[in-house]
Amino acid sequence: MSTESATFCPRCGDPTTEAETGATRRERALCNDCYFDDFDLVDVPDTIEVRVCARCGAVHRGNRWVDVGAQDYTDIAIEETTEALGVHVGASEFDWQVRPEQVDATTIRMHCRFSGIVRGEPMTEEVTVPVRISKETCLRCGRIAGDYYASVVQVRAVGDRTPTTEETERAKEIANDIVADMEATGDRNAFVTELSEKPEGLDMKLSTTKIGKNVSRKLTEEFGGSFSDSETLVTEDEDGNEVYRVTFAVRLPEFVAGDVIDLEDDDGGPVLVRSVRGNLKGVRVTTGEPYEASYEVGDAPDARKLGTTEDAVDTTVVTVEDENAVQLLDPETYEAKTVARPDYMDESSDTVPVLRSREGIHVLPDA
Known part of the structure; x- marks a missing residue:
């Protein structure tokens, strides 16, 4: 068995x-x-x-x-x-x-x-x-070595001014942060090819059009302004497809926080700019009342620049005449002059920062 x-x-x-x-x-x-x-x-x-x-x-x-x-x-x-x-x-x-x-x-x-x-x-x-x-040599390193770029971001400002050091350094930081975030997700096509400071502003050569668009959007979100883009045909790939390079033109607002401006067709007095994100916001240096540009005007009101808070100098308070006026020493002639007293001025102050311009002397807020 x-x-x-x-x-x-x-x-x-x-x-x-x-x-x-x-x-x-x-x-x-x-x-x-x-x-x-x-x-x-x-x-x-x-x-x-x-x-x-x-x-x-x-x-x-x-x-x-x-x-x-x-x-x-x-x-x-x-x-x-x-x-x-x-x-x-x-x-x-x-x-x-x-x-x-x-x-x-x-x-x-x-x-x-x-x-x-x-x-x-x-x-x-x-x-x-x-x-x-x-x-x-991998494709990414080959492109970096060959100074490859697919987009250019040109950072400029409206009017006669050039981008500030803060705006320029922040633009560089934004570009590097966006690239770092993309690299962290495994995107090996993301890199900054070149950062070039010029008299008129900053040029950034970037590896993809996506980076260029994101940098432009982030920069205008933080500092205001707008951007546009244009394509240029540069070559054809091995399959015969046209390859374009995109230039993003960032135009930052004419005025920045800290500027004192005289608004045209406005009798409310000069405005100390506080922000240009979305639309221009500030405070009247004659009264201390807040100012905000309309939606239509946005961050580009018709105005002329009188100076900045960096131009302010301290001068002696002679006497506070009333809630609307104060007597100060002219910082250039040392004559006693009566000027508008904004409500942000402390009546007990012995000295105050003032801006002297073609529109007269105006008391600015303490830094």
Whole structure:
């Protein structure tokens, strides 16, 4: 009875018990000795070729370059070896150890020891895999080296003024922040090609039109103004498609916070500009009342600039005549003069900052 019901190995004929491990029924029927004759615990290629960018350390995988964050080529070799391993599906409790050996600048031998449990039997396997490093230049670094750019942002100001240092530095910061955010999401096409300060303003060459548009939008959101764009045909790609370069012209408002302006067709007195985001806002330097330009006027009212808070000088208060007037010493002639007293002036002050212009002397708020 036992002989008739026994299972025999189809290769050697020895009695055996059908195992769970095996891709086919015939493999499962093999005895352990015959099964292990053809068994490979791991499948590892004879050689692993790794394309590495010599400039940034990115690794080429599939059809694209990937930033791996490796500290050196040994880290890259270990990671690529891990990716190349094929572990037999029948193995459990699998583990492996690796000892890298640096042969030369571009070759690393990976001495690997693998272990696992197959059909209840412990198994070990040792292999040596050479990893060859091929140094190249990735597309991104090639473009950077070649001063590639797809968009230009020109930062200018309306009227006779040029962008302030604050506006220029902030524009640079915005561009670098946007690029950093895009890089953090894995976008390798994002980079700043060139930042160039000119007498009339700042020019920024950027790798994509998306960056240029985002920088222009963010800059006008913070400082007011507007921007427009125009395309220029520069070449055709290998497929015959036209390639355009986009120029974004940012026009910042004529006036900035800290300017004192005289509004045309307005008898309310000069205005100290507080903000030009959305529309111009400020305070009357004659009364201290708030001022806000209409929606139609926005951040570009018809006005002439009288000076800035940086032009203000401290002068002596002679006497406060009433709630609307104060007597001061003219900072140039040292004559006592009566001028409008804005409500932000502290009547107990001995000195106040004033701006002297063609429109007279006006008390400014304390810094």
